[in-house]
Amino acid sequence: MPSPAPIEDYGLLGDTRTAALVSSDGSVDWMCIPRFDGPPVFGRLVGGRAAGSFRLGPAVPADVVSRHYRRDTATLETTWKTDAGRLTLTEGMVTEVRGQLMPATMLVRRLSAPDGPVDATVMFDPRLGDRHRRPRIQHRGDVLVCSWPTLAIALQTTPVTSIEPGVPMRITTTPDRPFLSAMSVADREPLVYVDPDAARRALNRDELRWQAWCRDIAPGLPHRGAVVRSLLTLRLLTYSPSGAPVAAPTTSLPEEPCGVRNWDYRYAWPRDASIGIGAFLGVGKQDEARAFMAWLLSATRLDRPRLPVLFTLHGKHPPPERELKDWPGYAGSAPVRRGNAASGQHQLDGYGWVLDAAWLLTRAGHHLYSETWRTMSGFADRVAESWREPDAGIWEVRADAAHHVHSKLMAWLALDRALRIAPHHHTRASRTRRWDAERAALHEEITRCGFSTERRMYTRSYGSPDTDAALLVLPQLDFEPSDSPRVRHTIDAIVRNLDAGRPLLYRYPPGTDGLPGNEGAFLPCSFWLVQALARTGRLVEATGLFEEILALASPLGLFAEEMDPSTHHHLGNYPQALTHAAVVQAALAIRDATDGLPGTSLDCTTKFGWAQ
Known part of the structure; x- marks a missing residue:
């Protein structure tokens, strides 16, 4: 064969x-x-x-x-x-x-x-x-x-x-x-x-319609051609009848050749919609950003205030995960799966992404509808109630839940953004006082339990010695100053400990997720590193790294989820919406840093400082 x-x-x-x-x-x-x-x-x-x-x-x-x-x-x-x-x-x-x-x-x-x-x-x-x-x-x-x-x-x-x-x-x-x-x-x-x-x-x-759509994307964006291709890919991966963002159009392309890490990504993650809002707002595509928020409202209506991990394209719960009999898989990488078992997990970080997206829309002058604010307020209440519980984390590790530092940071972000939106709406003072108190409690616990004074870095989970590339979002959160020694040392530790061969990074130490085999370097993490470097004043490094990563795109400018560090072959489902959104975010971060403007959101998509 x-x-x-x-x-x-x-x-x-x-x-x-x-x-x-x-x-x-x-x-x-x-x-x-x-x-x-x-x-x-x-x-x-x-x-x-x-x-x-x-x-x-x-x-x-x-x-x-x-x-x-x-x-x-x-x-x-x-x-x-x-x-x-x-x-x-x-x-x-x-x-x-x-x-x-x-x-x-x-x-x-x-x-x-x-x-x-x-x-x-x-x-x-x-x-x-x-x-x-x-x-x-x-x-x-x-x-x-x-x-x-x-x-x-x-x-x-x-x-x-x-x-x-x-x-x-x-x-x-x-x-x-x-x-x-x-x-x-x-x-x-x-x-x-x-x-x-x-x-x-x-x-x-x-073709004429696509060209007209691309025409008003800012001409001065770094590597505009790659950004435009990523935005077009994000549009193509948006299910237009409902507005759902599809993580990828494929199932079971392997994260390891001939391995078992093969998952079905033909579903919609609220996290992806939230990141997409930031990416589209950053290039002036207001309608696309608002459409993602509309989808979020529709998809979550039956589960609020709980935020499910993923949905079908029509906002329903996905079917149970199962393996397809007699499907050989890509290059013999079996099993081939349909459905995704991550749908049953508790992931705390999703609330932070969603509330940050709502804040981005508010900052851009889009007043949230009353139903939207009720939904966001409910999510903030849910975080205030549940942040002390362990969760599966952003990486959807199929093992015991843990107190993931990234998840706690995103819970803090959810409450922080709710508090920033609240003055634009009628909100009970008792409610905002509770959010403020829980935000302060989160901050205290994260800095006490999530930071290793011995290693001088934020860790993957409480008490863990491991690093986590998801923590590259730290400079964008306003959790502490972006140029603080804690933030800088955490970035440096991630580069040092998760190095997969420049410009690639693993998302966490290989072999620590409970699954057999290994996986490739996680491509979004490299683009998140570009953001982190740009946000912390290391613009020359960020620009050089961005160019190196873009050179690893497919001949058509597309990216999968992962990459084999030794061969630079793409791995995992393809093309991957999260990776292409990260391309846009990285370009926006470099643009803002070049202009001498501080990043002001989780996605570095607005040019002004946080409202105080």
């Missing part, structure tokens, strides 16, 4: 409802329908050949001479050099379908050969779900229809080609005769056939 393409070889296509991953040989090896968390129809990435794929590319192996997204769009172009000449694949998914007779999911792919006739191969092999079910096949005139009980796919091509699912077909593309395909999806609704030329025009209109 041939080795799979490296994770970083894949490009992301998306329409804000679902996504596809396509390799540099033109094979769509992952796509779930009709949503990010739906059953895969092309699942070869982790399910092997039997799970289906859709390849469109050279008939014989050929070198890739160019591969890039069209500027400020989500349209991908791949060009191969063959013996007969160049062959270019242009592909994308249509985002905006409102007001048109268009399906909600439409994948458009076009092969062109500018130098002369070039032979290509079409291999269309949809298989649905956990059991790789073959479709019922019908040819309705020029349309190939593949259907299952509640789902259907239509494939049309220009020129008309008689494609049989699962059977490779050779075609010839010429300068005056490109090959164009349009794949549409229907879920419990009428199947819409789309003429390929009309589909191409819709994709072209989509």
Whole structure:
């Protein structure tokens, strides 16, 4: 069995409802329908050949001479050099379908050969779900229809080609005769056939919309191209019907090759929504920031004042975690999982992220609606009641709960931000007095129990000798002065003890999470270090580190969750929203430090000091 393409070889296509991953040989090896968390129809990435794929590319192996997204769009172009000449694949998914007779999911792919006739191969092999079910096949005139009980796919091509699912077909593309395909999806609704030329025009209109969206992103941002690509990725990973931020469009891409650390990330974490609010506000995208807060309100409505760790795209609790039988996994990394058991954990830090996001909106002039403030007040009350309990921590370690210092700091942040928002709303004095008292108690306990005078650093948990890269947020919290010796020594200890080979960091000491095997370096941590350095006056170091990390992006500017320190291959689910939000945060921190302006939030997204 041939080795799979490296994770970083894949490009992301998306329409804000679902996504596809396509390799540099033109094979769509992952796509779930009709949503990010739906059953895969092309699942070869982790399910092997039997799970289906859709390849469109050279008939014989050929070198890739160019591969890039069209500027400020989500349209991908791949060009191969063959013996007969160049062959270019242009592909994308249509985002905006409102007001048109268009399906909600439409994948458009076009092969062109500018130098002369070039032979290509079409291999269309949809298989649905956990059991790789073959479709019922019908040819309705020029349309190939593949259907299952509640789902259907239509494939049309220009020129008309008689494609049989699962059977490779050779075609010839010429300068005056490109090959164009349009794949549409229907879920419990009428199947819409789309003429390929009309589909191409819709994709072209989509490109103009993306370019207009990118146009007002500040031109002076450090490494603006990387920031824009990260923002586009965050947009593509936002489920537009509900506003839910998807952590990643994949499941079970391994954190260790051939290991068991394979998790399903096709869900929405409130933490990611909160970080996204900061990232979008920082570049002036107010609507996107407010949409994330609206999703938070909707998703948490049945659980308040408790804040669940994660939700489905429609704000429900995720299904129980289970392993998929007979799925070989990416490069033999089994098991492949569906669902995520972290949903049952208690994670205290989430409240801090959410309350900080509410403060960011308030500081930006967006007065919180009364329901929003009631929700935030309830979260603050919950923190005041429960912060003394141990929790699972930000890293969702599947072991006994502990008193994680990062979690306690985020609990302090939740109460601090609630107190900062309170003057903008009618809030009972007794309530704010309680928040203030609990905030002071937290501060006292963290500085007493969470700081090691022997090691001169904040530790991973009370009494632990370990460091924790999550503590790189310290300079942004206003918990104590960002230039204090405690903060600086903690940053230096993290770099020293969690070094995975510059510019990479482990998130905690390897081998301390109770799971077999090890994992890669955690990419968001490197970007958090950039923030920490910029916030503590080490701008030259921050700028150099930022450039080094960006150089490790995929050829298309995408990042997974983790990276193999020895090979620099990407690991874990891909692309990862948390990593791309961290790219934006790091750029904003450098911008503010360059301008001589203090970072003023957990995400360094506003240019003014805290209100006192």
